[in-house]
Amino acid sequence: MLLSAAATLAVAAMLVAVWVVWSFQGPGPAARSGDATTVMLRHGASLPEIASTLSHEGVIRSAPVFVAAAQVTGAARALKAGEYEFASRASMASVLADIRDGKIVRHQITIPEGRTSAMVVAALAAKTDLTGVAAAPPEGSILPETYQYERGEDRSAVLRRMMDARDELLASLWAKRQPGLPFATPEEAVTLASIVEKETGKASERPRVAAVFINRLRQGIRLQSDPTIIYGLTQGEPLGRGIRASELAAATPYNTYAINGLPPTPIANPGRAAIAAVLDPPKTTELYFVADGTGGHVFASTLEEHNANVAKWRAIERSKGAATANETSDLAGAPVDAPGVTVEP
Numbered sequence: 001m002l003l004s005a006a007a008t009l010a011v012a013a014m015l016v017a018v019w020v021v022w023s024f025q026g027p028g029p030a031a032r033s034g035d036a037t038t039v040m041l042r043h044g045a046s047l048p049e050i051a052s053t054l055s056h057e058g059v060i061r062s063a064p065v066f067v068a069a070a071q072v073t074g075a076a077r078a079l080k081a082g083e084y085e086f087a088s089r090a091s092m093a094s095v096l097a098d099i100r101d102g103k104i105v106r107h108q109i110t111i112p113e114g115r116t117s118a119m120v121v122a123a124l125a126a127k128t129d130l131t132g133v134a135a136a137p138p139e140g141s142i143l144p145e146t147y148q149y150e151r152g153e154d155r156s157a158v159l160r161r162m163m164d165a166r167d168e169l170l171a172s173l174w175a176k177r178q179p180g181l182p183f184a185t186p187e188e189a190v191t192l193a194s195i196v197e198k199e200t201g202k203a204s205e206r207p208r209v210a211a212v213f214i215n216r217l218r219q220g221i222r223l224q225s226d227p228t229i230i231y232g233l234t235q236g237e238p239l240g241r242g243i244r245a246s247e248l249a250a251a252t253p254y255n256t257y258a259i260n261g262l263p264p265t266p267i268a269n270p271g272r273a274a275i276a277a278v279l280d281p282p283k284t285t286e287l288y289f290v291a292d293g294t295g296g297h298v299f300a301s302t303l304e305e306h307n308a309n310v311a312k313w314r315a316i317e318r319s320k321g322a323a324t325a326n327e328t329s330d331l332a333g334a335p336v337d338a339p340g341v342t343v344e345p
Contacts, residue, residue, distance in 0.1 A: 023061055023062050023065045023092060024065060024069050024091070024092045024093050025091055025092075025093050026091060027089040027090075027091060028059065028060055028061065028086075028089050028090050028091055028092055028095065029058050029059065029060070029061060029089065030088050030089055031058070031086075031087075031088035031089075032058050034088075035087065035088050036085045036086060036087050036088060037057055037058060037059050037085070037086050037088070038083065038084070038085050038105070039053060039054060039057050039059060039083070039084050039085075039086065040082075040083050040084075040151070040152075041053060041079075041080075041081045041082060041083075041084065041099065042081055043081040044081070045081060047067055047070055047071075047076050047079065048063070048067060050066075050079060050099070051063035051064075051066040051067045051070075054066060054095065059086050059090070059095055060092050060095060061092070062092075065092065066092055066095075066096065069092065069093075069096060070096060073096070075096055075097075075099075075100040078100050079099050079100060080099060080100070080101075080102035080104070082102065082104030082105070082150055082151075083104055083105040083150065083151040083152075084098060084099065084103070084104060084105065085105050086098070104150060105150075105151065106148040106149070106150070107127075107129055107148065107149050107150070107151060108146050108147060108148050108149070109123060109124065109127060109146070109147055109149065109158070110145075110146040110147075111123065111142065111143075111144040111145060111146075111147070111162065111269070112144055113144040113197055113269070113270060113271030113273075113274065114144070114194075114197045114198055114268045114269070114270070114271070115144060115236075115268060115269055116139060116235065116236035116267075116268050116269065117136045117137050117138065117139050117140075117141065117142060117269060118136045118235065118236070119236070120136075120142050120159070120162070120269065121134050121135070121136045121155075121159070124155045124158060124159060125155070127149075127155075129151045129152070130149065130152075130153055130154070130155045130158065131152055131153065131154055131155065132154035132155045132156055132157075133155065133156070134154075134155040134156045134158075134159045135156075137159065137163055138265070139194070139265050139266045139267065139268065139269070140166075140187070140190040140191065140193075140194055140265065140266025140268070140269055140270065141163050141166060141269070142159070142162045142163055142166055142269040143162055143163075143165040143166035143169055143269070143271070143272065144269050144270075144271045145162075145165065145271075145272075147161055147162060147165075166269075169272060169275065170186050170189070170190065170275065171186070173275055173276055173279045173280075174186045174189065174279065176279070176280070177189070177279040177280065178279060178280045178281065181214065181278075181279070182214060182217035182218045183217070183262065187266075188262055189275065189278050189279055190266050190270060190275065191262045191263065191265060191266045191267075192210070192213060192214075192217075192262060192278045193210075193266075193270035193274040193275040193277070193278045194266035194267045194268045194269070194270045194274070195213065195223065195225050195227060195228060195256075195263075195267060196209050196210045196213065196270065196274045196277055196278060197268055197270040197271060197274040198225075198227035198267060198268055199225060199227060200296075200297060201295065202295065202296050202297075203273055205296060205297060206273050206274050206277040207277040207280075207281055207282050208282065208284065208286070208289075208299060209277070209289065209297070210274070210277035210278045210281045211281040211282050211283070211284045211286060212284070212286050212287060212288065212289055212299065213225070213278075214278065214281050215284065215285065215286065215287055216287055217261065217262075219287070220260070221287065222256055222257060222258075222259070222260060223256040223261075223262070224256055224257050225256045226243055227267055227268075228254045228255065228256045228263050228267055229243055229247055229248065229252075229254065229255050229256070229257065230243070231254050231263075231267035231268075232252045232253065232254030232255060232263075233247065236267060236268055254267065284299075284301075285301040286299040286300060286301050287300070287301060287302075287303075287306075288300040288301075288302075288303065288305070288306035288309075289306075290306065290309045290310050290313050291313050291316075292309075292313070293313065293316040298312075
């Protein structure tokens with residue numbers, strides 16, 4: 001009888017061991033809906049709480065087995081909080097490994113080049129999986145890129161990463177800048193880069209546009225950039241119409257038709273390529289550019305060449321039925337009374 005009882009206990013222990021191993025290594029429960037289950041593990045949660053949460057959400061079959069496995073493997077000391085997504089029927093072993101390795105769900109936000117700081121803060125505010133409030137930083141202090149963040153992260157922390165990324169990039173590019181540039185500080189470089197960013201949507205044109213403005217600064221020629229006027233009027237929001245002759249003539253801090261040199265601040269947040277373009281521009285003699293009808297620009301070194309290019313552009317406008325509503329940003333360096341300026345009533 002004693003031998004029979006011992007044998008029974010041995011078989012039972014073996015069955016329990018097989019069940020524990022199967023519970024840990026074998027397929028887990030099917031997701032209740034879809035192909036995966038999302039679980040939030042809070043900061044400061046204990047091992048039993050984590051196990052209970054996973055069991056309650058249907059990710060694992062046994063909370064006690066999870067606790068025991070985490071303790072035996074040493075993973076209990078390295079479990080990380082955050083948002084996790086577990087595939088349907090993921091094994092407990094893989095679930096434990098993911099939490100130990102901190103394979104949390106990463107969300108992302110993309111900031112396009114040329115957005116103002118107010119627009120960036122608005123984009124962060126629109127992300128409902130972020131928390132807190134972020135105030136708009138100085139114009140030009142953000143690097144437009146794609147950034148990852150965790151659910152529940154503070155908006156100001158994400159914004160700080162955007163600003164740190166710009167500072168790091170600017171320091172690197174400034175250290176390798178071309179000698180003899182017509183500005184003295186990294187912030188002035190960002191101001192010019194913001195104008196370049198707003199003047200062309202074609203990445204291949206940024207260096208050439210940068211060279212035009214740098215040539216103008218060197219020769220004491222006003223930049224005559226329409227995006228600067230628009231920023232002075234709307235703080236970077238679309239103007240929705242052509243620039244009026246009275247606005248071209250108004251002496252405001254951002255009117256580069258009326259002031260010499262750079263405006264007082266950037267007019268947007270320029271991207272990596274625009275900053276690089278103003279710090280290492282190509283050597284050219286060009287001082288003017290105008291739209292070419294294909295989304296790009298044609299460049300000129302003399303006003304005579306430029307006026308001929310403007311005439312060609314106006315012919316394209318007429319052929320498309322566009323009268324005089326176009327912004328004068330396509331007329332860099334053209335006379336103030338150039339065709340295309342919308343005259344104020």
